[in-house]
Amino acid sequence: MSSLDIVEAERLEASNLFYREPALYDSVQADSDSATVCQALIDQHFPAARTLLDFGCGTGRDLELLAQRFDCAGVDLQPRLAHYARRTHPELDIRVGDMRTVRLGHTADVLTCLGNSLAYVHGNQDVRATFETFAAHAHRDTLLVLCSPVAPIESPSPQQARVETRLGTATVTIAYEWDLRTQINTMRRHWVFDSGEEACDTIRRRILGPRELELYAIHAGFDVVAIIDESGGGGLIGPGAYTVARYQG
Template sequence: MEALEAASLPYRRPEFYAALTDVDAPHTAALITAMVYLHGPAGASSVLDIGCGTGAVLEELAKHYPTAVGVDLLPGMVEVASARRAMLDVRQGDMRNVRLRQMFDVVACVGNALAYMVSPEDTAAAFTTFAEHCPPGGLLLVQTLMETPELGVVKTTPVFAGDRAAVATITYNLDPVDGTLVMTRSWAFAGGETAVDVIRRRALTPDELVGFAISAGFRSIEPQPWPKHMTAFLREDQPCGIEQKGCDIAAGDRPTFRLPESSPRERP
C-alpha cells in the first residue's frame, strides 16, 4: 500500500486524483450499465466496484442499482469518497484477499486497477476475489491494460485538474528481468512544483486475461462487446475443471505471463 502511494502523485493526493478522473465517470458508468443490459442477469440490482478510487463511477452506478458497494486499497481514496459521497458504501480492502461475504449481480474492476497486480499469483488472487462475490450467472467486467505502450518514447501532455495545471512527461520501459511495464511520469505544475512517479504495472494479453477468468470459474462472452478494453465474463455454475465443457484449463492450473512482443503496440 505504502509503495503504491509513494509511486504515484495522484494516489498520494486523492483530491488531485479525483480532479483528474471524475470527469470520465459518467461515461465509464454508462458503458458498464449498457453492458449489464446487454449481457448481465435480468433485473440486476447490485454492483461491486473493486478499485473504486474516490467513488465517482460508483456514484453513477448507484443511480441504477439499489445495492452499490465500492472497495479500494488506499485509505485516502476511501476517506475522500466517504467525505464527498456520504451516501455511498465504500470500504478499504485489497482486491487479492478482501471478502465481503456478499454476492453481487455485477462485479466491475475498471480504470486499470487490475494492472497493478504484477505477478501471476496476484492476478489469480484478484480473479478469485471476483468469483467469491459473483454468483452463477453474474457478470464480471474488467478494464485493464491489454496493449503495451510504445517504449522509450518521451511524450508530453498538458493536464488540467480542477484549478491546477501541469505538464506531464511520460516514458514507458520494460523491466528486463520480469517484463513489468514501468511508467516514469514527471509533473511540472504552474507555480514551480515538480514531482516524479515511477509506476509498475502489467499489461495482459487477451488470452492471458481470459485464462485467468476461466481458471476462476468464469467464461468469456463471445464475441466480446465494446468497448475494446472492457471485457465481459459470465460466472459459471461451477469452478472450471478439466471435464467442464468448453474449458481447457484444469482446476488448479494458473496462466503464466508472457513477455510483450518485441515490437510493442501503442495504446489508443
Template sequence: MDRQTDNDVSDVSNLLYRHPELYEVVYDGANHAVARLAETILHDHLGRQPESLLDIGCGTGRDLEYLAKHITDVVGVDHQQAMIDYARRRRPEIEFRVEDMRTLRLGRTFEAITCFGYALANVHANRDIDKVMATYAAHSHPGTVLILEMIDPLRTDKLPRGFHIDIPDLRADAIAEYRHHPAQQLLERQRTWRRAQGLVHDHVNYRLLYPKELEYYLDNHHFEILGAYELPEKLNAASAFVAARYRGEQP
C-alpha cells in the same frame, strides 16, 4: 484505484493518489464514458441493470456514483486510504471500504462486479493474480457478470503521454514515459509533474496480461469470457473491457 504496495505487487508513487481531488481533475471521466459502457455491457448480458454491484478498485467512487443511479445496492473497495476518505466525503450515500483486492471477503455475492482503471494491472505476481480471481469468484454466484478494464498489450502506444492540471491552487503539466520489461510482462511508467513549486515524480509498473492468459486465469476460477469492448474516447484508446460470467463450480 486498487493500488497494492506489498512485495511482488506494484510499487506505486503517485501525486494523484496522495491528493484524490486532483485525480478527478486529470481524469475527467469523459462524460462518464466507462460507467456508461458498463451499463451497456450489463444490460447486454443480464437483460437489465443488476440489483447489486461490487466495484473493486473504486478510487474516488465517481464511476460507482453514476452506476448507483440505477443500482440500489452498491459497494466500493479500494486499497488506498486517501482515495476512500475522499470518496466517503464526496459520496456519503455509498458504502466504501479500504481492502486488499487479494484478500477481500465480504461474505456475500453480487449480480455484477467491476474492476476499472487498470486495477488488476497493479497486481504483478501470478499467485497474486490468482488470489484476485478467487476474490471475484468469492463474491459471485452463477450468472454474475464481471467487467475488467485491461491494458491491451498490443496498444500500449495509445496510453496517454501528456497530463494537465489547471485549478485555482495548482497549475501543473506532466509528461509520461513508458518502458517495457518483457521478461516480467511489466510496463513501467515514469511521470514528471512540472509546477511552480518544483518537480514531482510518479512511478508505477503495470502487469500486462495477454488475452489467452487472462482467459486461463478466469477459466480456472469458473468464469467464461463473454466478449471484449472498447471506448472511442482517446484517453481510453489502450483499454479493453473484458466481460465474463461466473458459471459456478461444477459438482
C-alpha cells in the same frame, strides 16, 4: 487489512501522485466514460442486474454513477482514496481492502474492476487470487466487467502535455518502459505546476493479454463472453480493453 496489505498500500501511495492527491486524480479523470461503457455492457449482458460490487473503486467517481441504478458497494486498497470517496460521496458504501484477499460475505449480480485496477496486481499468484476473490463474491450468472490494459504503451521519446487540474495547470512529461519478461509497463511522470511546484511518480502496470485474461477467468469459474476495445465500440485494437465474463461456478 493485514500488515502486508498496509505495506503494499503505502508503497503504491508513495509511487503514485494520484494516490497522494485524490482530488487531482478526480480532476484528471473527469472526462472518463468508464462507468457509461460499463453500464452499457451490463445492459447488454445482464439487464436484470440489481446489485454491484466494485473492486478498486478509487475515489468513487465511477461508483457514484453506477449507484444511480444499482445497489452498490466499493472496495479499495488505498485508505486515502477510500477516505476521500467517503467524504465526497457520503451516500456510497466504501470499504478498505485488498482485492486479492478481501471477503465481504455476500455476492452481487455484477462485479466490476475498472480504472486499470487489475493491472496493479503483478504476480501470477496474485492475479489468480484476485480472480478467486471475484468468484467468492459471485453467484451463478454473476457478470464480471473488467477494464485493463491488454497491450503495452511504448514511446521512443517522452511525451509532454498540458493538464488542467484542481491543483492548477501543469505540464506533464511522460516516459514509458516495457519489460517483456515481467509484462510490466512502467510509466514515469514529471509534473511541473504553473505555481512552480514539481512532483514525480512511477506507475507500474501488469499487462494481461486477452487469452491470459480468459485463462484466469476460466480457472475461477467464469466464461468470457466478450473482450472489446476500451472505447466500448467492439473489436480489439488496444492498449486497453473491457472483459465481460459470466460466473458458472
